[in-house]
Amino acid sequence: MTLQFCSFASGSSGNCYLVKTDETAILIDAGISGKRIFEGLDETGTPREQVAAILVTHEHIDHIKSLPVVTKRIPGLCVYANEATWECINRPVSEERRRYFKTGEDFYIGDLLIRPFPISHDAADPVGFSIYYKDKQVSILTDSGYVSDEIFEEILDADLLVLEANHEKEMLLFGKYPYPLKQRILGDEGHLSNVTAGECLSQIVSERPKKRRVLLGHLSRENNTPEVAMQAVRNTLEENRIYIGGELQIQVALRDCMSELYQV
Ligand SMILES: [Zn+2]
Ligand SMILES: [Zn+2]
Structure with a gap:
């Protein structure tokens, strides 16, 4: 029994991740088309009836677009968000399919322990998620203006971390x-x-050396490319004498392609 992770899509044009064990599968956000989500489930060998939940980070459209179609097509699935986010979700989800969590309070879905933690973003009550199974941790941090000490603590131990690398500052500043x-x-x-x-x-690697995989995510279409993001992160790491490879694996979670199915 292992914990597995796949990015179906990551970026300013839509986000959806799969986290699963043998028993439970959940999606984080549903901001791409239903078609792509169902293709992702098929390609990762995930039966629809195994998908217990969609966890919503915040109400922006690149995270919630397909909530109605996915809830309609998977009758056993529930959608989890905090109350302030539910108030701002402008996509219809019937009351009996809604579940409410409190930011900062852990809960279980099947054999997965979920921790929603607060992030800093211009949404009602945006969260990142850490998902725990046995001794493994997956954390997702995108859509945050900065990394507070509290956020840093939440993601420090992650075995697989989705970390936002949204833009290259100069491309943004000099762009259109x-x-x-x-x-x-x-x-x-x-x-x-x-x-x-x-x-x-x-800082993470210096403070807590361990084997970890990092996926750079939520790349901007206008102000970044996968190559620029990798190079900028590599340069910054090398300034701190940290080198990619061995214990530290880094890839980019692409906007329009699925990642492989990672064994965490
Ligand atoms: Zn977003
Ligand atoms: Zn957002």
């Missing part, structure tokens, strides 16, 4: 986005840059 949008993305309630992701990772 209007000034207020640039300010929003760069602000404390915006998104993590490549360099911030690299700095956060340097």
Whole structure:
């Protein structure tokens, strides 16, 4: 029995991740088309009736777009979000399929222990998730303007970490986005840059050396590329004498392609 993880899509155009054991499968967010989500389930050999839940990080459309179609097509599935997020979700999900968690309070879905932790983003009550099974931990941190000490503690021990590397700051600053949008993305309630992701990772690796896999996620279509994100993170790590390979595996979770199915 192992913990497995797959990114179906990650980025400003849509997000959906699968976490599963032999017994339980859950999705984190449903911000891509239902078609792509069902293809992802098929390709990872995940029977639909095994999918117990969708956990929602926050109400932005790139995270919730397909809640109605997935809940309709998988009758046993429930959708989990905190109360403030539910109030802002503008996609219909019937009351009997809604579940409410409190940010900061752990709960179980099947054999998975879930911890929603607060992040800093311009949404009602946005969260990251850590998911625990036996001695393994998967953590997802995207859509956060910065990494607070509290967030850092939540992701420090993750065996597999999805870490936002949204933009390359210069591409954003000199790009075509209007000034207020640039300010929003760069602000404390915006998104993590490549360099911030690299700095956060340097600190994690220095403080807690262990075998871990990192997937850089939620890349911007306009202000980043997978190559730029990897290079920026690699450069920042190397400034701190940390090298990718061996105990530290880093890949990019792509916007429009599934990742492999990782054994955590
Ligand atoms: Zn997002
Ligand atoms: Zn967002």
